[in-house]
Amino acid sequence: MADFTLKTGADGVAIITWDCSGKSMNVLSFKALAELDACIDQVLADAGIKGAVITSGKDSFAGGMDLNILASLRDAVEGEPARGIFDGVMRMHAILRKIELAGMDFKTKKGGKPIAATMTGTGLGIGYELPLACHRIFVADNPKARIGLPEIMVGLFPGAGGTTRLMRKLGAMAAAPYLLEGKTLEPAKAKAAGLVDEVVAADELLDAARAWVLAATDADLVKPWDARGYKMPGGAPYTAAGFPTFMGAAVMVNANTKGVYPAAKALLAAAYEGALVSFDEALKIEARWFTKVVLDPTSGAMIRSLFINKGALEKGAVRPEDIPDQRVKKLGVLGAGMMGAGIALVSAMAGIEVVLIDSSDEAAERGKAYTAGYMDKGIARGKATTEKKVSTLARITATADYAALTGCDLVIEAVFEDPGVKAEATAKAEAVLGDDAIFATNTSTLPITDLAKASTRPGQFIGIHFFSPVEKMALVEIIKGHETGPRAVAKALDFVRQIRKTPIVVNDARFFYANRCIIPYLNEGIRMVGEGVAPWLVDNAAQLLGFPVGPLQLVDETSIELGVKIAKATRAAMGEAYADAPVDEVIFWMADEGRMGRKAGAGFYAYDDKGKRLGFWPGLADKFPHAEPQPELGEVQNRLMMAQVLEAVRALEAGVLTDIREGDVAAILGWGFAPWSGGPFSWLDRIGAAQAVTICDRLEAAHGARFKAPALLRDMAAKGEIFYARFAPAAAA
Numbered sequence: 001m002a003d004f005t006l007k008t009g010a011d012g013v014a015i016i017t018w019d020c021s022g023k024s025m026n027v028l029s030f031k032a033l034a035e036l037d038a039c040i041d042q043v044l045a046d047a048g049i050k051g052a053v054i055t056s057g058k059d060s061f062a063g064g065m066d067l068n069i070l071a072s073l074r075d076a077v078e079g080e081p082a083r084g085i086f087d088g089v090m091r092m093h094a095i096l097r098k099i100e101l102a103g104m105d106f107k108t109k110k111g112g113k114p115i116a117a118t119m120t121g122t123g124l125g126i127g128y129e130l131p132l133a134c135h136r137i138f139v140a141d142n143p144k145a146r147i148g149l150p151e152i153m154v155g156l157f158p159g160a161g162g163t164t165r166l167m168r169k170l171g172a173m174a175a176a177p178y179l180l181e182g183k184t185l186e187p188a189k190a191k192a193a194g195l196v197d198e199v200v201a202a203d204e205l206l207d208a209a210r211a212w213v214l215a216a217t218d219a220d221l222v223k224p225w226d227a228r229g230y231k232m233p234g235g236a237p238y239t240a241a242g243f244p245t246f247m248g249a250a251v252m253v254n255a256n257t258k259g260v261y262p263a264a265k266a267l268l269a270a271a272y273e274g275a276l277v278s279f280d281e282a283l284k285i286e287a288r289w290f291t292k293v294v295l296d297p298t299s300g301a302m303i304r305s306l307f308i309n310k311g312a313l314e315k316g317a318v319r320p321e322d323i324p325d326q327r328v329k330k331l332g333v334l335g336a337g338m339m340g341a342g343i344a345l346v347s348a349m350a351g352i353e354v355v356l357i358d359s360s361d362e363a364a365e366r367g368k369a370y371t372a373g374y375m376d377k378g379i380a381r382g383k384a385t386t387e388k389k390v391s392t393l394a395r396i397t398a399t400a401d402y403a404a405l406t407g408c409d410l411v412i413e414a415v416f417e418d419p420g421v422k423a424e425a426t427a428k429a430e431a432v433l434g435d436d437a438i439f440a441t442n443t444s445t446l447p448i449t450d451l452a453k454a455s456t457r458p459g460q461f462i463g464i465h466f467f468s469p470v471e472k473m474a475l476v477e478i479i480k481g482h483e484t485g486p487r488a489v490a491k492a493l494d495f496v497r498q499i500r501k502t503p504i505v506v507n508d509a510r511f512f513y514a515n516r517c518i519i520p521y522l523n524e525g526i527r528m529v530g531e532g533v534a535p536w537l538v539d540n541a542a543q544l545l546g547f548p549v550g551p552l553q554l555v556d557e558t559s560i561e562l563g564v565k566i567a568k569a570t571r572a573a574m575g576e577a578y579a580d581a582p583v584d585e586v587i588f589w590m591a592d593e594g595r596m597g598r599k600a601g602a603g604f605y606a607y608d609d610k611g612k613r614l615g616f617w618p619g620l621a622d623k624f625p626h627a628e629p630q631p632e633l634g635e636v637q638n639r640l641m642m643a644q645v646l647e648a649v650r651a652l653e654a655g656v657l658t659d660i661r662e663g664d665v666a667a668i669l670g671w672g673f674a675p676w677s678g679g680p681f682s683w684l685d686r687i688g689a690a691q692a693v694t695i696c697d698r699l700e701a702a703h704g705a706r707f708k709a710p711a712l713l714r715d716m717a718a719k720g721e722i723f724y725a726r727f728a729p730a731a732a733a
């Protein structure tokens with residue numbers, strides 16, 4: 001079936017409907033683009049057609065371009081991947097430009113046929129770039145819809161004219177949030193920002209567009225940038241008004257990206273250079289820069305991890321087969337602290353009935369109040385309604401009575417991180433649960449198999465590790481104990497999908513996968529402070545690698561008190577094998593000084609009364625004087641990077657991690673591992689196993705056995721292998 005079909009009404013208005021067969025949302029392919037081209041040719045050639053409306057046959061307009069076709073473009077011209085990509089992009093530009101000019105005489109700007117777009121809902125990427133080429137954009141009044149150009153989030157930038165058109169439509173300053181940050185808006189705000197023209201009721205959408213097409217004049221069809229005397233809003237680069245704007249944009253890009261995201265720099269270059277030439281020349285410049293970005297390994301890694309692999313995991317790529325639907329109907333949450341309250345919040349918002357248990361009714365109600373507070377903030381920002389708040393709160397029953405768990409098909413325990421406390425909660429819950437109920441523990445460090453000993457049905461016992469704050473963090477780590485059965489895994493995965501988060505499934509081991517990797521990162525930063533490395537060198541080195549925050553700032557955010565507790569528990573469990581005494585020397589001293597992190601207003605950083613960082617605490621240098629000379633930046637970065645990456649490899653080697661797609665996606669979503677790299681395994685593939693081993697050998701000689709290259713990595717280096725060839729499913733390679 002065709003993705004684009006055309007039907008002309010008695011009024012002479014052609015309705016071009018975009019409806020991808022078998023897909024929940026329209027996604028553009030080059031086959032579909034050719035169909036659209038044919039429809040536009042028919043509109044322009046048929047004298048009986050007065051104009052056209054491009055609409056969608058779905059509740060949304062379009063989710064974007066099928067990113068998988070970028071690979072096919074690379075191979076379209078043998079031996080010339082750049083030529084294949086550039087030619088493909090220019091084909092898109094030609095079709096969208098044909099819509100924009102609509103058959104008019106370019107000199108007189110007369111004789112064209114009006115073409116409107118009706119966005120039935122969300123329009124992202126090409127789903128907004130196509131309407132941008134039309135003469136009028138009508139959007140259904142749907143607060144849940146999102147409109148914008150989020151390509152920068154997956155290592156690309158809008159390359160089908162979106163960069164050039166939005167720059168000319170809004171000017172550099174106003175366009176920056178949508179181009180450089182990937183900001184998306186609901187319809188009413190999109191209209192206020194100038195992204196779309198009209199917002200109307202969904203049932204009036206097509207009629208409004210038809211009426212406009214029939215009433216449109218020649219002047220209505222001329223885009224500002226095609227009109228005589230056009231001047232860019234806010235000024236072109238070499239004007240008194242425009243120069244500081246473009247300079248400021250360059251500063252902002254480098255401040256935000258630290259120079260490690262090529263798409264942002266390429267977008268800025270395309271916008272700047274394009275503003276100096278004609279519109280059609282600007283489209284060519286945009287296509288050249290887009291081609292460069294597509295060929296950069298950064299974009300490929302980000303697309304694979306943040307689009308293809310993330311999407312596959314969210315759709316159940318690792319779900320056990322032959323297990324029927326396990327979506328949760330009634331959820332029990334044990335513990336109404338910050339974690340339990342957050343789990344109750346996201347579950348109730350997803351439409352799930354929740355029983356929130358704590359030691360007293362008052363404590364449980366405080367946990368429920370977290371949802372009320374969250375909804376109040378949403379109402380104040382226009383993102384929620386009073387009715388939504390009332391219905392969400394109505395789904396949460398706050399109580400101290402475990403009998404209220406009767407009928408729950410999933411219970412998540414989120415009590416204090418103590419095996420005894422967790423065992424008591426497990427026993428109380430199982431005493432009232434049905435035989436088919438699944439019991440999950442939310443723990444960040446305690447082995448699931450050990451905790452399952454408190455259960456009378458270990459096959460139905462599983463770990464579901466949320467990250468804090470629950471409502472903001474996208475990743476959920478599901479941990480199988482030694483006896484966990486497949487139905488428990490399916491239940492956990494289906495629940496995570498219900499609450500719209502991204503799951504990974506790992507096997508049981510201390511710290512599981514995410515904490516196994518992130519704790520060495522934090523420890524390496526702390527260890528360097530103890531060695532006399534300047535703390536600003538440590539955190540800046542991390543940010544220059546593309547990490548959102550450095551290890552010392554992250555320790556402050558998660559609390560030094562928590563770090564001390566984890567260190568003591570780990571040392572007790574590992575005995576003589578424990579190797580982080582130099583780290584303990586620093587954080588135990590910090591704790592003794594009362595510097596427990598940001599919440600305490602004192603940590604590695606100093607803070608003002610409102611919690612704003614004021615710089616590193618001077619007392620650090622008094623206790624741990626800065627060494628002379630300081631290490632090279634690259635040495636610090638290698639230590640921070642390898643501390644994490646080697647643990648990811650060891651987790652794979654030990655069978656804790658069974659799918660490298662999960663390892664990459666979890667690293668980015670769970671602790672912000674350099675998103676530009678695509679994750680630890682993508683980064684290793686980028687530099688090559690041999691280079692990684694060389695770095696490890698040098699670090700091991702200088703800093704100890706924690707940097708010893710795993711046998712797996714040495715084997716891959718010897719064979720010249722890469723992880724995505726050796727371990728990834730064929731679809732992800």
